Amino acid sequence: MQVMRVYNELRRRYGQQGWWPLYVRNTKDANYGIPYKDLKKYRTPFRDPYFEIAVGAILTQNTAWKNVVRAIETLYHAKALTPKRLLALHPRRLQTLIRPAGYFRQKAKKLRLFSEWLAEEHKSDILRLKKYKMHDIRYQLLQRWGIGKETADSILLYALNKPIFVVDEYTRRFCRARGKAFREYDDYRLFFESALPRSSKLFQEYHALLVACGKNQAKISKNQLVDIRDGG
DNA sequence: TACCAGGTCCTCG
C-alpha cells in the first residue's frame, strides 16, 4: 500500500476536509476549514477553540458527530467552552447540556476531570501543554481517566497541532481491507507515520479523509443491502 | 426494530 498515493486518491475523491470542525453560531453544522493558526481569532473569555477541540474529541467517543455538535452548541450558548467556565457548571447541569452526545454521565465526568487537571496543572490553558515534548504530553493525557489513545492523539494533532497520526475504527477497516492488519493501535499509527513526511497538516487531513471515506463506504454498503432486498 | 456512530474503562477467567 503506497500511503502517499492513497492519500492523493482520497484527496481527489473527497476533497479538502479541513478538520477540526469548530462550532460556529448561526450555522447549522460545525464550521470546517479554519487553518490552525487562525484558531486564536475565535478565543473569547467564554470560549477557547483549542479546548473546544479537546471537548469534541471526548464527546465524539463512539458517537455520531452530529450528536456531538448539538452538545457543543449547548455548551457554547452556556458560555462554558473554557476549562474554568465548564468547571463552574454544576455537574448535573453539565450532564444535561451534553446529553445529546450520549454516555452523558461518563462524558460529563471525563470533561470535569480533564478540566480540573488543566486548572490544577496547567493554569486552565490547554496551550500550556505545548511547552512539553509531544510524547510527554501524550503520556500525561493517557493518565487522565476517560482519555485513551485515539482521544489523546486527536487532542495532540488537532488542538495542539502536533504531528501524530490518529487511528480510529475507520482507519483499521481501511487498512484491513487492503491487507494491512495490525494488532496494536500504535502499530497502525507508526505504519502511517513512518510512510509519510512528518507534517501535522498532512496527518490532520489524512485522518479526516479516512473518516470521510469510511462514512461513505458505510452508506454504500447500506444502500447495497437495500438494493438486494428490494431486488430479491 | 435493531444496529450503528470519529472509544474507554472495568471485570472476570
Next chain:
DNA sequence: CGAGGACATGGT
C-alpha cells in the same frame, strides 16, 4: 493478557 459488558443518545 484478552474477551465481554457497560455506558446513552439520535439517525436510519
